[in-house]
Amino acid sequence: MNISNNTKKSILSSISLVLKLAIFICLIGAATSSRLFSVIRYESIIHEFDPWFNYRATRYLVKNGFHKFLNWFDDKTWYPLGRITGGTLYPGLMTTSGAVWYLMNKIMKIQVNIRDVCVLFAPAFSGITAIFTYLFTKNCYNDDQLAGLLSAAFIAIAPGYISRSVAGSYDNEAIAITLLMSTFYLWIKAMRTGSISWACSAAISYFYMVSAWGGYVFITNLIPLHVFILLLMGRYSTKLYSAYSVWYCIGTLASMQIPFVNFQPIRSNDHMSSLGVFGLIQFFMFGDSIKSTISTKNFKIFLKFAVIGLISFGILGLFVLTYFGLIAPWTGRFYSLWDTGYAKDHIPIIASVSEHQPTAWPSFFFDTQFLIWLFPCGVFMLFMELQDEHIFIIAYSVLCSYFAGVMVRLMLTLTPIICVCAAVTLSNVFKYNLRIWSTIKKVKNKSDNRFTELCVLISKLITVLSFLGYLILFVQHCTWVTSNAYSAPSVVLLSGSTDADGSPIFIDDFREAYSWLRYNTDEDAKVAAWWDYGYQIGGFADRTTLVDNNTWNNTHIAIVGKAMSSSEERSYEILKEHDVDYVLIIFGGLLGFNGDDLNKFLWMVRIPEGIWPDEVNEQSFFTADGQFRVDAAASDTMKNCLMYKMSYHDFPGIMGNPTQSTDRVRGATIDESHVLPLKYFEEVFTTENWLVRIYKLKDLDLEGRDLGDVYDMDNTQTKKKSLKKPKLEPRIN
Amino acid sequence: MATLQDQLYKSVDLYKEAINANISLKLIDIFSLALVIIASIQCIFMIVIRDSYPFNAFLAGFIICVSQFALNVSLRLGLVKFGDDNKYRGERKLFVEYIICSLVLHFITLHYIN
Numbered sequence: 001m002n003i004s005n006n007t008k009k010s011i012l013s014s015i016s017l018v019l020k021l022a023i024f025i026c027l028i029g030a031a032t033s034s035r036l037f038s039v040i041r042y043e044s045i046i047h048e049f050d051p052w053f054n055y056r057a058t059r060y061l062v063k064n065g066f067h068k069f070l071n072w073f074d075d076k077t078w079y080p081l082g083r084i085t086g087g088t089l090y091p092g093l094m095t096t097s098g099a100v101w102y103l104m105n106k107i108m109k110i111q112v113n114i115r116d117v118c119v120l121f122a123p124a125f126s127g128i129t130a131i132f133t134y135l136f137t138k139n140c141y142n143d144d145q146l147a148g149l150l151s152a153a154f155i156a157i158a159p160g161y162i163s164r165s166v167a168g169s170y171d172n173e174a175i176a177i178t179l180l181m182s183t184f185y186l187w188i189k190a191m192r193t194g195s196i197s198w199a200c201s202a203a204i205s206y207f208y209m210v211s212a213w214g215g216y217v218f219i220t221n222l223i224p225l226h227v228f229i230l231l232l233m234g235r236y237s238t239k240l241y242s243a244y245s246v247w248y249c250i251g252t253l254a255s256m257q258i259p260f261v262n263f264q265p266i267r268s269n270d271h272m273s274s275l276g277v278f279g280l281i282q283f284f285m286f287g288d289s290i291k292s293t294i295s296t297k298n299f300k301i302f303l304k305f306a307v308i309g310l311i312s313f314g315i316l317g318l319f320v321l322t323y324f325g326l327i328a329p330w331t332g333r334f335y336s337l338w339d340t341g342y343a344k345d346h347i348p349i350i351a352s353v354s355e356h357q358p359t360a361w362p363s364f365f366f367d368t369q370f371l372i373w374l375f376p377c378g379v380f381m382l383f384m385e386l387q388d389e390h391i392f393i394i395a396y397s398v399l400c401s402y403f404a405g406v407m408v409r410l411m412l413t414l415t416p417i418i419c420v421c422a423a424v425t426l427s428n429v430f431k432y433n434l435r436i437w438s439t440i441k442k443v444k445n446k447s448d449n450r451f452t453e454l455c456v457l458i459s460k461l462i463t464v465l466s467f468l469g470y471l472i473l474f475v476q477h478c479t480w481v482t483s484n485a486y487s488a489p490s491v492v493l494l495s496g497s498t499d500a501d502g503s504p505i506f507i508d509d510f511r512e513a514y515s516w517l518r519y520n521t522d523e524d525a526k527v528a529a530w531w532d533y534g535y536q537i538g539g540f541a542d543r544t545t546l547v548d549n550n551t552w553n554n555t556h557i558a559i560v561g562k563a564m565s566s567s568e569e570r571s572y573e574i575l576k577e578h579d580v581d582y583v584l585i586i587f588g589g590l591l592g593f594n595g596d597d598l599n600k601f602l603w604m605v606r607i608p609e610g611i612w613p614d615e616v617n618e619q620s621f622f623t624a625d626g627q628f629r630v631d632a633a634a635s636d637t638m639k640n641c642l643m644y645k646m647s648y649h650d651f652p653g654i655m656g657n658p659t660q661s662t663d664r665v666r667g668a669t670i671d672e673s674h675v676l677p678l679k680y681f682e683e684v685f686t687t688e689n690w691l692v693r694i695y696k697l698k699d700l701d702l703e704g705r706d707l708g709d710v711y712d713m714d715n716t717q718t719k720k721k722s723l724k725k726p727k728l729e730p731r732i733n
Numbered sequence: 734m735a736t737l738q739d740q741l742y743k744s745v746d747l748y749k750e751a752i753n754a755n756i757s758l759k760l761i762d763i764f765s766l767a768l769v770i771i772a773s774i775q776c777i778f779m780i781v782i783r784d785s786y787p788f789n790a791f792l793a794g795f796i797i798c799v800s801q802f803a804l805n806v807s808l809r810l811g812l813v814k815f816g817d818d819n820k821y822r823g824e825r826k827l828f829v830e831y832i833i834c835s836l837v838l839h840f841i842t843l844h845y846i847n
Contacts (some may be wrong), residue, residue, distance in 0.1 A: 254841050
């Protein structure tokens, strides 16, 4: 009997192992394949803006090796300043994909293009994220495997995470979420076991995270917060001490190896909380070790004085050091997290990024569907038990819910914890309600309270079935959102209509323009464009840019903004001073493309206005009643500015009516008489759908005349000439 | 508050007993004390010469003292905690972990100190 029981157990455990393995393989398959929509629908291409820089950096790394990469000074961006790229980026992403490429090509001898490695990088890592989420949830929630598996399944397909990790979205976040989960998992493990080797691996994982994403500051503050709450609740233990102090020491030292982070962990205010908690826990350790020999009453007095003294000393020290400039004050991005209006007033460059806008409420549902209402239930359930590791999840969810409300892009960090909490809820629901067989048996037994048992059975069935329905809807919603909202590369657009044979029509204007630049301009030509397109010009066209998406120099961006918003004459001066050869603008008026330069134009006014308030004035671009108009009612400043002239140059007259055209984005009628002629610039290239227009700065006049005068003179002369021109007719003598 | 003082004295006595009973505890404590002294010497030196250049070298030197101290304390807490049952295995595991972490720490520090 005993033996058969044992064999039964071993068979069951091996079956569960096989099943788990199968589930994981399925999960990885689902996570990867649902991110491949973009590759199937478009092609294997890098998406959007930032990924283009990462891709370019990776190519540089693969070509020149790691040491040159770390010392990379990029003279093709931020002309004429250049950028110390090696020291101002997070190298984790590029190094990892470079390593993968090296492993495949040089060691395994499989010929893989570095572009394909970069494109498929995010889907591959999402599978690993699922595994770490499983481990995290399992360790956080009473070793509950069901919750672990559910959370892994959720994170694998949740749109909130997919939005940043579809194939081709080769961005830091692609790897960072994986590392976030792994660091948290290792931290929970370290905290529960008190083993310093787990703490050490958590620190190493933290180091990897620091090397990959600026969001590591979140971990730097969340883990100390967790420890701090535990200390305040009087849950100090030697395990906590070992885990935290080892993690903090090794993690801090390791994080300072990254050139971009450098001395920040001891100099910037963002990192001070972890230092403070480190000091506090040392004190708790000391107090705990003498606690056993002192009477409790005296110990309490001792504790009170010491804690109050220590905290006030810490806060005072922080203020004094900040005042004397030894610690850098909080950064603007930090302030903008607490005060949503702060960025708009003080740092327009941060506010101008759409990712930094507050989240609209529907997007919570859009990104997580039914998980969003299971999320608070999960937090509540954790509150009911409130073990040490549950507090971590609670702290994480409270902090992140707030941050996700402030900034759209932080939905990404909220999604994992939503998945975890929802999985906790669902696992509890299923655990109780899936015990149907026992209820059926009870019903069969013909016991006295048969009717109640029947009711229980029915209610259980209803619950299970409705939740199964929700799960199916969730999968459908995820697939739909991924395929419709998050799989567009934004470099190639889908026109929506189809060809005669049913194949979709692509709008490929961006690549058309960039390849024109690549093949028709000098190799050292400088291109001025709004900063959004800096990375793409560098990546696609390999031309020098003035500003790009790494917005490190506000003044430089303001210069470009000023050039775009000044009168033609003035902007010619500004651009010539900066050695610019070409100006590239995005114009969506013909196609109805919303994100064009005229719609971003107010930022090109606001940013320079912050620096030269007497030269650029936002009000002068509005009509008298304060509207932003581009048609006949537009203000004179607006009509005379470079961006307006370039956007509508030759635009009236292409839609049939010889003197008028309709701007399809702004719904405005543009008349020939509104568009003043370009005197200092000449159009050199306009793409098929007019999406990208490239202008060349005319050369300085050989006789030293002003180009405006030259233009006027030429025009009057040609008119006179045409008047004088005799009518030539063939004469046959 | 006299009782508090007495109790503090008493705890010092107890501490002396404890480290005399266990040689490894004594060694760890001496090591930790040495680390504290080294760290404070570095700090005082930096204040005396009024220059922290090269800052990374100073930081590496200082932080490794603090970190090693934290590792020592963790090891010590672990050693004290173990009862008599499975003492040997637990202690050996602790020492192995301690050595691995110290090695990682020293590697990182050496890399940082240049």
